[in-house]
Amino acid sequence: AGIRNQTNHLILFNVFQPEDLMNMQHCNLLCLPENYQMKYYFYHGLSWPQLSYIAEDENGKIVGYVLAKMEEDPDDVPHGHITSLAVKRSHRRLGLAQKLMDQASRAMIENFNAKYVSLHVRKSNRAALHLYSNTLKFQISEVEPKYYADGEDAYAMKRDLAHMADELNPFVSAYRKPK
Incomplete structure (x- = not known):
């Protein structure tokens, strides 16, 4: 399934493949101050190929x-x-981040029975904080002082996946014992 951008061009979403790693790293270098060595991408791709x-x-x-x-x-x-x-x-601002995050979260539930997903975000990154808190319903769980290499603090955030798990498997949720 895809999304059309403002100029009506189609954006496609796929599980990443090893041949995508160089272009993922290039995208990372363009967009973020936190950059990773290629072996870190390989580690993710080999260990959890269905999650990225x-x-x-x-x-x-x-x-x-x-x-x-x-x-x-x-x-x-x-x-x-x-x-x-x-x-x-x-x-x-096209919904790509939300779609990517939701696909990864669904894969965590379907493949590993994940109960929640966590992340870290710079305290100064207001756009990301808005996305995570307001759109994706993450909650701040704690502040991690000097988390980033430049000394900036991070918010550790969590998103409960129970609601998404229920949507993925309504049969199971219908027979779940009430809390």
Whole structure:
């Protein structure tokens, strides 16, 4: 399924493939101050191949991506983590970030029975905070001081996936015991 942008061009969404890694990294370098070595993208792609997605324009150029993983904490319920989300400036405010995040979240539920998804965001990144809090319904769980390499604090945020899980599997939710 795709989205049409303001000029009526189609944007397609796909699970990322190894051949997308260079273009994902290029998109990351254009959009974000947090950049990763190629081996970090490979690690995500090999460990959780079904969780990261790309958004491509009709020419096959990557205009956005979400890089996601599952947290491996045996003392906690299964949950995912968004390592990186980027959308090129030319393609912002079209719903691409929401679609990418929702696809990654659905894949976390379907493949790993994730109960929530977490992420970190710079305290100064007002646009991202608005997206995460207002559009995607993330909640701030704590402040992590000096989280970023330049010393800026981060908000640790969480999004409960129970409602999305119920939408994905209404049969199960209909027979779930009331709380």
